[in-house]
Amino acid sequence: MAAYEKFVPEIPPLHEPFWAALRQHRVELQQCRRCGQFRFVPSELCPCGSPEYSWAPIAGTGEVYTYTIVHRAPTPAYQQDAPYVIAHVTMDEGPRMISNVVGCDPSDVFIGMPVEIVFDDVTPELTLYRFRPRS
Amino acid sequence: MPQFADAAFAGIAMTPQGDLSDRDPADVYWEVVQEALADAGLTLADVDGLIGDAPPGVGIRSALPGGAMADLVGHPLRFQASTSIGAAGQSAGIGLAALAIAHGLASVVVIPTVAAGGGSGYLGADRNAAVAHMARLGSPYEYVWGTTRVADYAVIARRHMYEYGTTEEQLAEIAVAQRYGATLNPLSVNGKRGEITIDDVMASRPIAEPLKLLDCCLVNQGAGCIVMTSATDAAAQGRHHPVLLLGWGEGQSYLDPCKAPSLASFEGGRLAADTAFGLAGVGRDEIDVAGISDHFTIGVIVELEAAGFCATGEGGSFVEGQATRIGGRLPVNTDGGFLSNSHAGSCGVFTVIELVRQLRHEAGPRQVEQASLAYAHGVGGVSQVQYGAVLGRA
Numbered sequence: 001m002a003a004y005e006k007f008v009p010e011i012p013p014l015h016e017p018f019w020a021a022l023r024q025h026r027v028e029l030q031q032c033r034r035c036g037q038f039r040f041v042p043s044e045l046c047p048c049g050s051p052e053y054s055w056a057p058i059a060g061t062g063e064v065y066t067y068t069i070v071h072r073a074p075t076p077a078y079q080q081d082a083p084y085v086i087a088h089v090t091m092d093e094g095p096r097m098i099s100n101v102v103g104c105d106p107s108d109v110f111i112g113m114p115v116e117i118v119f120d121d122v123t124p125e126l127t128l129y130r131f132r133p134r135s
Numbered sequence: 136m137p138q139f140a141d142a143a144f145a146g147i148a149m150t151p152q153g154d155l156s157d158r159d160p161a162d163v164y165w166e167v168v169q170e171a172l173a174d175a176g177l178t179l180a181d182v183d184g185l186i187g188d189a190p191p192g193v194g195i196r197s198a199l200p201g202g203a204m205a206d207l208v209g210h211p212l213r214f215q216a217s218t219s220i221g222a223a224g225q226s227a228g229i230g231l232a233a234l235a236i237a238h239g240l241a242s243v244v245v246i247p248t249v250a251a252g253g254g255s256g257y258l259g260a261d262r263n264a265a266v267a268h269m270a271r272l273g274s275p276y277e278y279v280w281g282t283t284r285v286a287d288y289a290v291i292a293r294r295h296m297y298e299y300g301t302t303e304e305q306l307a308e309i310a311v312a313q314r315y316g317a318t319l320n321p322l323s324v325n326g327k328r329g330e331i332t333i334d335d336v337m338a339s340r341p342i343a344e345p346l347k348l349l350d351c352c353l354v355n356q357g358a359g360c361i362v363m364t365s366a367t368d369a370a371a372q373g374r375h376h377p378v379l380l381l382g383w384g385e386g387q388s389y390l391d392p393c394k395a396p397s398l399a400s401f402e403g404g405r406l407a408a409d410t411a412f413g414l415a416g417v418g419r420d421e422i423d424v425a426g427i428s429d430h431f432t433i434g435v436i437v438e439l440e441a442a443g444f445c446a447t448g449e450g451g452s453f454v455e456g457q458a459t460r461i462g463g464r465l466p467v468n469t470d471g472g473f474l475s476n477s478h479a480g481s482c483g484v485f486t487v488i489e490l491v492r493q494l495r496h497e498a499g500p501r502q503v504e505q506a507s508l509a510y511a512h513g514v515g516g517v518s519q520v521q522y523g524a525v526l527g528r529a
Contacts, residue, residue, distance in 0.1 A: 009275030040393055041276045066297070066398055068289035069344040070281060074270030078281035083341075086280050088290055088392065096393045100280050111297045128279060 004123045005077035015042045017055045022127040025119045029095060031056040040095035060117035061134060062091040069106045085109050089131055103132035139414045142233030143369035143529070144378045144491045145243075145362050146175025152324050152357030152477035155251035156260040161190035163251040163358045171360035176372040177243055184214035184241030186228030187248070187481065214241035220385070220522055221515020222473075223428055226483030227522035230383035232363045242368065247360040250480035258480060262354045272516075274391060285351055285431065287392070287517040289343035292433035294399040296345065299448035303345050305455060306432040307336035309467075310349045310474055312460035313429065317471025319461070319500040324355050325475035349474075350432040357479035359488055366529065377529040378494040381417060381508075384410020387520045395519070400448075404441025407523035408512065412443070415525035419443050422525075423506040424493045425465055426486035428514040429472040435459070439467075442512050442523060461501055469493065469501045483513040487524075494528040 011019050021028040029038045034050035038058065045051055067087035073079040085101040087109065101109050102118070115131035122128055148170035155163060172178055182204075189196055189203035196203040201215030214235045220227040225248045232244040250257075255264035269284045277287070295301045311333055317326035331349060339348035369377045386406030389395035396402075412419065419442070427442070429435045436450030444465060445453040459467035470476040470489040477485050490509040492498045511524040 006281070007271065007275075007278045009279050011275070015275075041274055041391055066290040066294035068286045068293060068346075069341070070283065070286050070289075071340070071344070072266070072283065072285065072342045073281050074267050074278075074283050081281065084281060086282055086286050086290070086343075088398065098277055098280060098282075098393065111293070 004126070006075070008126060014044060018042055019127075021055070022119065022129060025127065026057060027060050027117055027129060028055040028057050029093070030054070038093040038095050040097055058091055058093045062089040062097070062115060064088070064101070064109060064111050064113040064115060065090045065096055066111060067101065067109050069109075087115070087131060089115055097129070099128070099130045101131045101133070108133070139382045140233040140237035140380060141365050141367065142236045142363055142380050143366040144380070144487070144526070145364040145369040145372065146171040146173070146177065147361055147488045147491050148174055149322055149359035149485060149488055150357055151322055152355055152479055154260045155356040155358070156253045158251045160249050160252040161192070164190040164247060164249045167249065167358040167360045168245050168247050171245065171362045174374070175362045175364065175369070176374050177362065179208045180210070181243045182208055182245055183212050184232060184235055184244030185212055186215075186232055186244060186246040187217050187225050190249070214244065219515070220513060220520045222430070222481055223483035223513025223515050223522055225481035226487045226511065226513050227385065229361065229363065229380055229487060229524060230385075230522065233380045233383065236363060236365050242364060244363045245360060246363065246484065247358065248480035248482065248484045249358040250356040251358060258356070260356050265354050276393065283343060284517070285346055286343040288431040288433055289346045290392075291398050291437060291518065292345050292431070295433060295437065298399045299451065301436065301451035303337060304333055305451035306345070306350055306436070307333040308454045308457060309429065309432040309435045309459060310336045312454075312457050312463065313468045313472045314475045315460055316469045316501055317475035320470045320476055323471040323476040324353050325471060346431055346433070352430045352473035352478040353475070355477055355479050357477045359484040361484060361487055361491070370529070375495045375497065378491050379527050379529050380524060381527045382411040382413065382415025382525040383522065384408070384414065385520070385522045390516065390519050392517065399437070401437060401441050401518045401521070403519060404438055404512065404514070404521045404523070405443070407521045408442035411510075411523035411525050415527070417508055417525050417527075421508050422465065422510045423508055424469060424490065424503040425467045425510045425512070426490050427467050427512045428483065428486070429468055429474050430478070430514070432474070434514065434518065435467060437518060438512050438514065438521070441521070442510065461503060466503050469498065469503065486513060487511055490526050494526055
């Protein structure tokens with residue numbers, strides 16, 4: 001595998017279960033034990049005030065809330081992929097998650113588009129989540 | 136009129152903007168600070184307050200800027216504070232400076248920003264390095280996908296267009312209006328490039344759709360400084376018509392875009408503006424000229440809405456027909472703004488400097504006729520943290 005030259009995420013201990021689940025091709029988010037709300041990105045408190053949570057699986061499906069097609073990338077490694085899509089997706093469980101939309105022409109993406117998560121093992125230690133169109 | 140604080144903008148200065156990579160940042164710092172003090176009829180011996188940083192140096196200068204400044208000016212300061220509103224951080228500091236002056240904590244406060252020297256990153260002259268640096272400022276759940284600051288605002292533009300029918304041509308109106316101002320501003324970076332049209336903006340290359348090159352701010356270096364004193368002291372100097380800070384407020388909301396309830400409107404801006412206008416006892420319809428953070432054209436639209444100059448969703452139609460151009464219904468960023476004047480360092484300082492010029496009636500060919508009330512609105516990050524300020528000609 002060629003060296004991975006894109007940005008690698010900082011993963012503090014609180015966030016580690018999310019990335020560990022991804023390595024097993026599962027998406028797990030924090031779910032508040034008091035109010036039941038899912039939340040993302042990982043954080044130490046639920047807006048309801050409770051610090052108690054569990055990591056719980058989500059379906060991995062949602063709809064595009066907004067997006068952009070990037071032509072001018074931050075570094076040469078990303079520029080190789082341009083133009084590429086960055087989408088903010090409202091997951092069925094409520095939270096929004098950001099990633100690329102792959103598996104279609106960038107110009108086919110639209111707000112409201114149904115998408116689902118796919119997994120991309122970019123290194124042996126790092127699995128990323130991306131979205132693809134869902135019929 | 137209720138008085139927020141007995142504080143005035145006594146001095147302003149800015150260097151030519153552009154590429155200052157061959158200049159020592161400390162030299163540029165002292166040059167612009169002393170020029171602003173001279174504009175106020177003061178010298179370094181008078182300074183007893185500082186917003187933000189001392190010039191770069193060795194040791195823990197950056198962590199203890201007030202002490203560093205004392206070393207350099209040869210006397211202790213009575214006040215130092217910093218805000219955390221990103222590119223508007225220094226300009227948001229006008230509120231803290233005014234409160235300090237009004238309560239006797241300081242009498243002469245300097246508010247500088249300097250981007251100079253050969254370093255890379257946000258303060259450097261290397262565009263690629265600056266873009267890469269800015270891309271990493273978000274969370275890992277943003278930057279791993281190849282986001283950029285342009286992309287961060289592009290998703291706001293796309294959502295705003297979806298919810299409210301805002302068009303790319305309406306975004307372009309902002310860039311066109313501000314370039315016109317820059318052509319009348321000899322210190323600006325883009326003024327010498329001449330006026331542009333909506334067609335020019337629409338035809339410029341896509342950066343992060345729907346934002347195009349001419350929807351984006353400059354990447355440049357430069358320096359500016361504001362000096363604040365009491366209104367009484369400013370009037371006693373008699374060098375310029377005094378300009379007062381009538382009201383000021385902040386709104387700090389939702390750092391993570393995944394946590395923001397909306398990416399088409401921003402509560403922080405509304406909070407900031409409501410506090411500022413409330414303290415000033417001034418209505419939106421009384422404002423003659425505005426300075427609104429314009430890292431990207433869409434920013435002006437969402438901030439005009441947040442600040443209450445129009446209803447949420449109506450920013451696009453508000454700016455149509457060159458309404459924000461000098462001579463329009465509400466001139467905005469008459470110096471060219473970050474799009475065409477300067478986007479150097481904590482560039483909100485330039486926004487305030489231009490409003491002070493306007494209220495002094497010293498804006499030359501850019502002068503908004505009989506300007507007596509101005510509004511500044513600044514954002515940090517991607518519109519998460521904001522401040523608003525009402526300025527008045529005494």
